[in-house]
Amino acid sequence: MRKTTDPCEVVAVGWSRQGVRLPFTDRAEAGRLLAEQVVPLRLADPLVLALPRGGVPVAREIASRLDAPLDVLVTRKIGCPSQPELGVGAIAEGGEPVFDTDLMRRVGLTWEDLEETVRRERTELARRVAAYRGDRALPRLKGRDVVVVDDGLATGGTARAALAAVRAGEPRRVVLAVPVGAAQTVKALAGDADEIVVLAAPWTFRAVGQWYVRFDQLSDDDVQRLL
Structure with missing residues (x-):
């Protein structure tokens, strides 16, 4: 190398x-x-x-x-609705969404603007959890x-x-x-x-x-x- x-x-x-x-x-x-x-x-x-x-x-x-x-x-990235590759937050299984509030303010986003994106990412997160772990819970x-x-x-x-x-x-x-x-x-x-x-x-x-x-x-x- x-x-x-x-x-x-x-x-x-x-x-x-x-x-x-x-x-x-x-x-x-x-x-x-x-x-x-x-x-x-x-x-x-x-x-x-x-x-x-x-x-x-x-x-x-x-x-x-x-x-x-x-x-x-x-985990799932929460992208800006108009620019999905720009991550303005993220969510992990068992947790609540975490947002970059400074970035949201700079691009003019409100919480309401992200509701649909968060809902969609929660759905995909649940799909991946089921694919990787099935019905088994996260370990203690x-x-x-x-x-x-x-x-x-x-x-x-x-x-x-x-x-x-x-x-x-x-x-x-x-x-x-x-x-x-x-x-x-x-x-x-x-x-x-x-x-x-x-x-x-x-x-x-x-x-x-x-x-x-x-x-x-x-x-x-x-x-x-x-x-």
Whole structure:
């Protein structure tokens, strides 16, 4: 692997700095490298929750190293009605929608403008929960150390919604673990988790996929197979 020419602030447990080679070969490799930083946390009764779809192959490697259960925490982005790719919020199963109120104000959106979008995303979220978990409930969170895993952080909207939903389950400790994330986003999420483990936090960040050699789109079948 080549070393990126992009200046990188590398953040690991306790905000320490270390060298990391980018891009990652694939999500599995990123997961193995990330697991090296998660294992020393000495987690109690750990549970690894992946944000599907891309977070699942990363989380699988961490769960294997921890010998911990692996499951998914389904999230959905809430897009601007006129520009769906612009995320103004997100929702996670078991939680309420989390909105970027500053962005909503800048683009002139009200809560009423988003009612239909939220309803539609709730429906899709329920469909995906049924596809991935069937009738099985989300595992118990109370009193456990929960590791929330994704393949990267761009704006951090879905991660924020996921962390809020996990907090509502009264875990003992919440860890957010990602291979790479925009430096501004990592800093903005500092108060949402007890610890953030991230291998690289570049200041110049266009998309998560730019930090992987192979960044294949995953299907629901892929997620089910990995689980």
